[in-house]
Amino acid sequence: MKYYKFGDKTGRYIGRTEKYDIYTSTITGIGKDEDDHEERTQGEIYFNYGPSAGGLRESVNFRLLTPGESIRDVIINSGFKRRNVKITGDSISDAMLKVERINGFHSASHSIAYALAVEDALNVENGDLNDARIVEIELERIRSNIDVIKGLCESAGFAVPEKQLLLLREEVARIISSAFGHRYYFSVNGINSIDGDFSRISLSSIEKQFRSIYNGLLSSKIFLDRLQENGILLNPVSSGPAARAANFRYDARLDSESLIYGKYSTVMETSGDTFSRFLVRAEEIFESINIIESYDIKKSYRKHRMELNGTGEGTARIESPAGDLFYYVNINEGRLIDIQMCSPSYLNMRNFRYGLKSGNIFTDFFFVWESFGIWISELEVGFQ
């Protein structure tokens, strides 16, 4: 493990795996959770929403504690989508097939983080793939951020920009499909290998179209009114766009050595509300395009299956579209004997709750929910 060690907590909190709490450079045992919910008082009810209801992409149940209209707290149960993946004992290349399917929408992030952890464990030299992997993740970030902004438009009932963004998301997916042979990066990433033609990536049209939609949204007072001062989160224990929207310069692209970024400017906002998260997500699309263009990779990579039989422990932490994504692997003669994953959705879900209970009412719910870009699929996965 080049980048992590077991021990006391150091640096900022990244999140929790099934067995460990993760910090920026250390792994610790699971600490005591002091996350108490508000007491229910006279006249208040738990308003149920989900797990199977319109407006929810994945199965999750919310019990909104409310005296009517205002939301005092929320109890979240995401266990309806719990998946226990039988993975230990698999060879590291077979395990990749399962890892990349944990969250199809962020498949590049998961598969690259896993590959990096394995390469760390087995001391595989991977420097020549650093830039290509960054391009993959940034391309995925563009699509993911477009999807989050689409969700905000949907919440506001803005059908035209919503459909425009859906089209744009589809166009990005087609670019990915054209370059990598699969729109969700399945079977693209391997241990020390990539399969894709980077010369097919052209984002000038995407940038132009997105800027037009983005400017349109910024000029809509109705849209801004729905987002501003809503779901305020100024919690230092946060991650990804939610942290950067609250003026915390948290970014694995800056403080993780798993992938080495070149010139890169962090997008920051200060208010910590849904609007700030929207701005960060939108501006990061432009920043991701800049990063991809700055690498200007025009070559084609061919995947080669590597059967490695080494032994060791490895970790990787990268900045997925929603925040820090961490993988830990323990390999014995080419087979996984332990794998731990900490997704950004863990902290984002906690912070969604804090943001929602900060003086919001029912109609704010969807804006706050969409602005965090949470994926239950990566949150509720267990490795066996």
Add this chain to the structure above:
Amino acid sequence: MISYYIPLMAIFLAVLISIKYRTAGYIITAIASVLFFLFTFRIFDYITYFYLIAAIVWIITSVFSISYSKKYGRWLAPLFILTIAGMMTILYANNFLVFITGWEIMSIPAYLTVAINKKNDMEAYIFMLFSEISTVLIITAAVLSYYYTGTFNFTGLSNDMVLLIFAIGAMSKMGLTPFMISEWLPIAHGSAPANSSAIFSATMTLMGVYGILKIALLSPVSIDIGILFIIIGVISVLFGALYAYISENMKSLGGFSTIENNGVLMAALGLFVAVNDSVLKEFILISIAIFAMAHSIAKTGLFISIGHTGVEYFSAVNGGKDTVNQVGKFFAMSSLSGLFPSLGGLGTWMVLESFFMGAYLYGPLGIASIIAGSLIAMGEGFATAAMLKIFYFTDSHRKSRGKNLENYTILGTGITLVFLFAVSFLIVGKNYISGIPSVLVFNGFMIESRLGVSDFGLITPLYIVILLTVFTVIIFLVFGRPKTRIANRWNGGVEHGEYYNSSTYSNNIRLILKRVLRTKSTDENRVETVDIFWLIMINIAKAYRNFAKFTAYKIMNSSISAYIAYMIAAFILIIIIVSLV
């Protein structure tokens, strides 16, 4: 002549009997009220409507009390009946002295009832304070009337000052803005039993309306006082309805609803005082009588519905649903919401018509009239929301079993309101009754609102009731009993475990108007309403106390020099005032 006083004698006799025999006391009260009711057909003018109203409420509450008051001590019955005796004395009064006597006979047992069933002393003292303020002002008005007319009899007045002072006195009893606390506090927190709350709210405040109307009929037209009454009335309507909507204490809701109803009556009285047109004036008078009648009967229904729950707060309601109870409650709440087919619907329609016709008077009164009409209509909207809260949240979600006299009393109240609505063409003056035979609305069945010769608005209550009944029967005959298919509600895929409650129902307004309503949670985690007018009064009282302390310590501090300075200043001030006069 002596037979005329039989009801009055009977009711005082009932007071004595009830000390020993509670049920007999209530029965005699009901009989006395029936006899009093019969007199209303002997002396016919619009003022007589108040006898009719009071008698109906007393009959209903007396019958309800037979079963209800078993759980209270021996003093409830005599105090309850003595309060009614006081009110009857007021209605018999033809001079100020008898009126004031009746007013005190009505008030003293009322605050004794609050004091006996007290949680703490404050409620009874506040009730007494405002009652005595009203008595002092009414005595002042009586003295002033004597000064102008040379008699304590109710005779014509050439000056509107008596009306103004009398009205302020009555207002403090009716709980109108800014004296709202005199109505809701003793009812909500004084632990007054439901039967007493019903007569406090339904008929005691009605005595104020009756008194003001009586003096207004003797007073000259006054636009200034009229507009003042309209303003007070409209503010009371809006705040009363809003506070009712957000109240979690059921009796408090009833108290605020009374404030809202009294506000409507006060505004209508204001229009009556300000208007000179005899046709419109008479229509307003009938509107007041009909509205007061609807309010009193329906409010009785509301309080006995609340009393029937056996608890004070919506959150504690645990009684089952009963169809008889629900039908009665439905019509009583419809009436208090100003909806057809109930007498309250007619009363609200007539009051609103009066104000909208008032727009044709032009000038300040015309403007005040149209604004008041619009705001009252808005207040009625809030009142509907408050009544829905009572209708829906005063029983739990399960069916109850067995029969109960209280349920039938509630049904009786609702049916009375629908019946009076259907036959309202008989109690509205002939000048406002007509018909359109060409469309089968025969002469004598249609009520017209009118300002002059031509009509302004039309309504046919009997036709409404008949058509609703006929169509209901036809639908029933054609389609039979409704085939109900019960399906479990989809609750996102999980078991249904929560019900929407009264607090969540009205929390939207608490949030939207939080700066005005100042809603707060109490120590018991209950949401309470804060009467801002009472807060202002308390703040003024505190400021005055601080000023008095300051004066005592800084000026009146036993310093001879300070006293001499004070006396010189007072002497100079008096000389200046005298020289100016």
